[in-house]
Amino acid sequence: GENVEQHPSTLSVQEGDSAVIKCTYSDSASNYFPWYKQELGKGSQLIIDIRSNVGEKKDQRIAVTLNKTAKHFSLHITETQPEDSAVYFCAASKNDDKIIFGKGTRLHILP
Amino acid sequence: ETGVTQSPTHLIKTRGQQVTLRCSSQSGHNTVSWYQQALGQGPQFIFQYYREEENGRGNFPPRFSGLQFPNYSSELNVNALELDDSALYLCASSVRRAGVGDTQYFGPGTRLTVL
Numbered sequence: 001g002e003n004v005e006q007h008p009s010t011l012s013v014q015e016g017d018s019a020v021i022k023c024t025y026s027d028s029a030s031n032y033f034p035w036y037k038q039e040l041g042k043g044s045q046l047i048i049d050i051r052s053n054v055g056e057k058k059d060q061r062i063a064v065t066l067n068k069t070a071k072h073f074s075l076h077i078t079e080t081q082p083e084d085s086a087v088y089f090c091a092a093s094k095n096d097d098k099i100i101f102g103k104g105t106r107l108h109i110l111p
Numbered sequence: 112e113t114g115v116t117q118s119p120t121h122l123i124k125t126r127g128q129q130v131t132l133r134c135s136s137q138s139g140h141n142t143v144s145w146y147q148q149a150l151g152q153g154p155q156f157i158f159q160y161y162r163e164e165e166n167g168r169g170n171f172p173p174r175f176s177g178l179q180f181p182n183y184s185s186e187l188n189v190n191a192l193e194l195d196d197s198a199l200y201l202c203a204s205s206v207r208r209a210g211v212g213d214t215q216y217f218g219p220g221t222r223l224t225v226l
Contacts, residue, residue: 006153034214043113043219044154044201089153098167099144099203099215101153 002027004092006102014110019077021105023090026071030092033066033073034099038087047088048075077107085109113137115204115218123224124192132187132221136204142166143185144215145177148199160185161207189223197225 003026013019025033034049050057050064050073057064063076077084087106093099114137124130136143142161146154156169160179174190183204189196199222203215 004153036217044217045113046214046216049214091153097159098156098169099146099154100156101146103151103153 002030002092002094002100004090004100004102006090006105008105009103010106010108012108012110013080015080015082017080019075019080019084019107021075021088021090021107022072023074023092023102024070024072025092025100027092027094028068028071029094030100031095032093033064034091034093035064035075036089036091036101038089038104044089080109082109082111113204113216113218115202115216117200117202117218117221119221120219121222121224123226125226126192126194128192128225129188129190130192130223132189132200132202132223134185134187134202134204134218136183136185136202137216140204140206140216141183142205142207143179143183144203144205145185145187146201146203147171148201148220149195150198154201157187166207192225194225197223199223 006023031052036044038044066073087104090102091099116135144159145157148154158168163179179185199220201220203217205215206213
């Protein structure tokens with residue numbers, strides 16, 4: 001079955017700098033890659049997603065890139081702000097059914 | 112806010128007991144998926160319900176069961192609770208059309224503690 005690896009497990013960046021979180025997946029049939037942000041008491045919020053027919057997608061300060069050949073996808077957050085501090089999960093699925101999550105990255109934005 | 116609600120927010124049970132968790136899906140969504148998230152881990156897929164029937168199941172024993180109602184809300188039932196069942200239980204709702212699902216939106220979760 002699908003396996004999603006996520007790195008790093010913890011990431012600290014200075015406010016205003018960029019943060020990058022990287023994931024790999026094992027099942028070449030996976031075609032949907034969402035990213036979720038999880039904050040205490042707020043559940044998991046979908047922040048961006050990408051489908052396998054696209055190589056890159058951007059939404060304001062957040063971008064996701066997908067390399068299907070290498071089975072890599074990455075989240076890029078630019079101009080980081082204190083409210084970006086949270087746990088971020090990458091995930092992969094086929095046709096948006098069972099979602100397989102990575103183990104998460106705890107992002108700390110330092111003042 | 113995703114419009115997905117879960118109840119209760121927190122729950123404490125003892126080993127061997129049974130628990131029922133509830134989820135109301137977002138308006139217009141016909142599919143509910145349940146996930147278990149242990150501390151420090153990513154969510155793990157338990158099962159999915161579509162049109163009141165189970166539509167896929169993860170690697171969880173039969174004591175984890177579910178229901179979906181005609182209004183698309185859902186319940187997760189866990190029998191014979193074990194200490195390792197302590198976790199955050201998340202439900203996610205989505206729309207399924209022509210055999211293909213769409214983006215899943217998560218509720219805030221139910222924190223279950225088994226003593």
